[in-house]
Amino acid sequence: MKNILLGVTGGIAAFKSASIVSLLKKKGYNVKVVMTKNATNIIGPLTLETLSRNRIYVDMWDTNPHYEVEHISLADWADMVLIAPATYNIIGKVANGIADDMLTTILSAISVRKPVFFALAMNVNMYENPILKENVDKLKSYGYRFIEAEEGLLACNYVAKGRMSEPKDIVEEIERYNIYSKIENCDTTLKGKKLLITSGRTKENIDPIRYLSNNSSGKMGYCLVQAAVDLGAEVTLISGPTNLDIPKGLKNFISVESAIQMYEKVDEYFKDTDIFIACAAVADYRPKEYKKEKIKKSDSDLTIELVRNPDILAEMGKKKDKQLLVGFAAETNDIKKNALKKLEKKNLDIIVANNASTMGTDSNTIEVIKRDKSSVEIKQKNKIELAYDILLEVILELKKDKNE
Numbered sequence: 001m002k003n004i005l006l007g008v009t010g011g012i013a014a015f016k017s018a019s020i021v022s023l024l025k026k027k028g029y030n031v032k033v034v035m036t037k038n039a040t041n042i043i044g045p046l047t048l049e050t051l052s053r054n055r056i057y058v059d060m061w062d063t064n065p066h067y068e069v070e071h072i073s074l075a076d077w078a079d080m081v082l083i084a085p086a087t088y089n090i091i092g093k094v095a096n097g098i099a100d101d102m103l104t105t106i107l108s109a110i111s112v113r114k115p116v117f118f119a120l121a122m123n124v125n126m127y128e129n130p131i132l133k134e135n136v137d138k139l140k141s142y143g144y145r146f147i148e149a150e151e152g153l154l155a156c157n158y159v160a161k162g163r164m165s166e167p168k169d170i171v172e173e174i175e176r177y178n179i180y181s182k183i184e185n186c187d188t189t190l191k192g193k194k195l196l197i198t199s200g201r202t203k204e205n206i207d208p209i210r211y212l213s214n215n216s217s218g219k220m221g222y223c224l225v226q227a228a229v230d231l232g233a234e235v236t237l238i239s240g241p242t243n244l245d246i247p248k249g250l251k252n253f254i255s256v257e258s259a260i261q262m263y264e265k266v267d268e269y270f271k272d273t274d275i276f277i278a279c280a281a282v283a284d285y286r287p288k289e290y291k292k293e294k295i296k297k298s299d300s301d302l303t304i305e306l307v308r309n310p311d312i313l314a315e316m317g318k319k320k321d322k323q324l325l326v327g328f329a330a331e332t333n334d335i336k337k338n339a340l341k342k343l344e345k346k347n348l349d350i351i352v353a354n355n356a357s358t359m360g361t362d363s364n365t366i367e368v369i370k371r372d373k374s375s376v377e378i379k380q381k382n383k384i385e386l387a388y389d390i391l392l393e394v395i396l397e398l399k400k401d402k403n404e
């Protein structure tokens, strides 16, 4: 889906549409921009024309050199449509079949034949207006897609919900859609399923200043969360420390630090879970004793005694009844052999094996190994693509369980 029609409406966030065009162009998309008349008061058409390297469309009644019916030829050209910012007004118009300018007329000709995304942006009181909710629900029921606004400082000086999502996040949503829309019934494939995912590293405190931890970035787990949300699942993320943004659309986000805290939270949610994916890099050991005061340096060496942490996944393996369990094995050698050992020892359904050297990187090669020892290798993909692939294997395994 390389041809994106960007609709810019007259919200103050229209100034961010320049960044959206620029990011899309950098990613290789062809972009044509349609502005409402009001939007041209906020951002100059020349800016978007230069960035998109295409002429800007505003007025239905402009003459054009190609003698085309432009609202139809643009609707035919587009593979997908992004309206950013999408104001209260445009939502109301589209939801009620109004086509009184170039943008709304194109949208009426596209309907939902092609994916249409609205990136909402407005004052919080407009955002909470029940008429907007009704219009959004109606459009959702027809298949229109929405990128929710975020909380933050609004143009009206309120600190509240209504701020348009950041351009990089909007473009990321579009990019993800281009991957997951290839999956059959993508919006509903995990609908009604409760997923519990652990991610990040744990932090085992030694004293108020020092701790033991590891290099895990949490990226793979966060990608799995985002992918599961995209595929319609209800997701609870229990996360140790990371530098990542909390994925959007989550049911629960639970922040923990130590392995013991992570274990307690997993244990609490496990019963009511269909699929448990343990992606966290949990510390195997913690200091036997936590010193309440900073340990003072001395001239002699220091020994810290460590004790075993619970193996969260193995404990859930003992407790499992209906749950499907997925573990990860980051290994430095004999990757498949060691992963299979873990799968059996922890009573898992699937284990995802990979090379430990990929910690913190954006892409990876993995092997998804099942209980029956069958396996699928997925080579050098970025972590979000891997996340959809892993979830597809999970879905296949769920279907297999049902047939047995």
Ligand code: C5P
Binding pocket: 198, 259, 278, 279, 280, 281, 282, 283, 284, 309, 310, 311, 312, 313, 314, 326, 327, 328, 329, 330, 342
């Ligand atoms: O550390 P190990 O290689 O055994 O990790 C394999 C799997 O077990 C991973 O999915 C990890 O999240 C999980 N694990 C856990 N609790 C631990 C150690 C590992 O849930 N204490």
